[in-house]
Structure formats: structure tokens, C-alpha cells
Amino acid sequence: MRYWLMKSEPEEFSIDDLARAPRRGSAWFGVRNYQARNFKRDQMHIGDRVLFYHSSCPEPGIAGLAEVCSEAYPDKTQFDPKSKYYDAKATHEVPRWVSVDVRFIKKTRLLPLAELREHRELAGMRLLARGNRLSITSVDPDEWKFITTRLLK
């Protein structure tokens, strides 16, 4: 089992939206970055744990916990000309982008980005790396443990 951090803009889809979604989960779609796509396609599996992160908002930070509840499958928005995620170069035969479904575990206190930066134990987090923009990053088991048992208790 792996651990991940996934960014979402709360105005688009927040931890509260995830909490209200059906138990079977919500499709995580619209990511148009190859590295993030490859993570979903090749490394994410049912049962993986997720730090749900709010980005591009007044208080960026970790807002809750979730889990992956599907394997990767084609992101249907890539085929929809009306979607802002439409990709003219994607076909049903050769899809370019994938989704995974994610299910709510719990809401936590908002753990701000600035607080994450204060801890030496988290200095290696990809999220905190200079210039990082990836919307999905992996989280080490030690980092996961530190965050969930020390900072979110």
C-alpha cells in the first residue's frame, strides 16, 4: 500500500464535497500532467491512502484523509468537447488521461502548508520541494505516520 498527497482547489472540490459524495467514491479527473497521470496509471491501487490537500485558496494545507477505491480508468472528460478538460488528441482507442476514484475517510483540522514546513521530519516531502507543482505526489510511510499521528491528533 502506498501513500499519496492529492491537491484540489476547494472551490472546485473540497474535503466537504468528498464527505458528501457516495461511499463508492468520487472520480478524480481533470489532471493533465503526464507525471501525475503515470502515478495514477502505474502506481495507485485500491486501498492506497491519500492526504487531501487544499490548494489555491486562502489557507492552503491538508484538510482530510481519503483512500483510493478504484484502479485507473480512462478519464471521460477527455472525450467531451464541452468539458474544459477536453483533449482533441485523445481517442477511446488510445486514451491519454486516466481517473481514479477516491473515497472519504475523514476530515481533519486544516494543517497549513506553513506548518508542514516547520518540521524537519517532513523536509523531504515532494510537496515542499522548491517549485513543485505536481497535483499528485507520493508520501513516504514515515511522513504519513508523522503527519497522521503527530500533527493531526
Place this chain on the structure above:
DNA sequence: GCCAACGTTGGC
């Protein structure tokens, strides 16, 4: 709104 950092595109 600014701007640093990064990814993608496309001409050559």
C-alpha cells in the same frame, strides 16, 4: 495581482 518555476509546444 505578482512572479518564480515548471511543463508543453512547435519551428528549425
Place this chain on the structure above:
DNA sequence: GCCAACGTTGGC
């Protein structure tokens, strides 16, 4: 395959 131009991300 290089690289300049452009677009996007996202914290501040």
C-alpha cells in the same frame, strides 16, 4: 533534438 516562447500552477 534543441530551445525560445508561451501557458499554467500556486503561494504569497
